[in-house]
Amino acid sequence: MQITRRTTLTRLLFGSVALKLGLATRGAMAGEAFAVTHTEAEWRQLLTPTQFAVLRQEATERAFTSPLLHESRQGTFACAGCDLSLFNSSTKFDSGTGWPSFWQPLAHAVSTREDTSFGAVRTEVHCSRCGGHLGHVFDDGPKPTGLRYCMNGVALNFHQSA
C-alpha cells in the first residue's frame, strides 16, 4: 500500500510540474502523468532520431527492419526510453508481420488507449512509466491470451538473462 501511495503522490507531483511548465503532450499523454518525464529537447538528446520518432511521435518502424525480430535468447525486452522491463522472452512469438510480437506484457508495464489515426480504430500501447509509444495490440494473437502486442523493435532494448 505504501508503494501505491508513493506512486500516486509521484504522479501527482509530476503532473503538477508538467502543468506548470505547460508541456505539450500528445494523445494518451494528455491528462496522464508518468513517473519518468522529460522535455522534448531532453528526449531528443536521450534517444536516437528513430527512437524519438517512434517513442515520442508515434511513428512506425519499417517492417522487417528490427534486429530484435529474430532475437530468440532468454531475457527481457525493456522500454528504450526509460528501461522499464516490458516483455519476457517467453511470451515472444513469430507473428510473420515483421515486428517483434508478444502475447503478454509484464504486469503493469504498459498502458493502452484507443487510436483512431489513419482512419482505423486500433489500440495503442505505451510504456506505463514514460508514456513512450511502443506499438499496438490486436486480438488475433496465439493462446493463452489471444493477444498480439505488435511492437516497434526500435522502442525496445533487449537484456539477456544471466
Ligand SMILES: [Zn+2]
Ligand atoms: Zn518507458
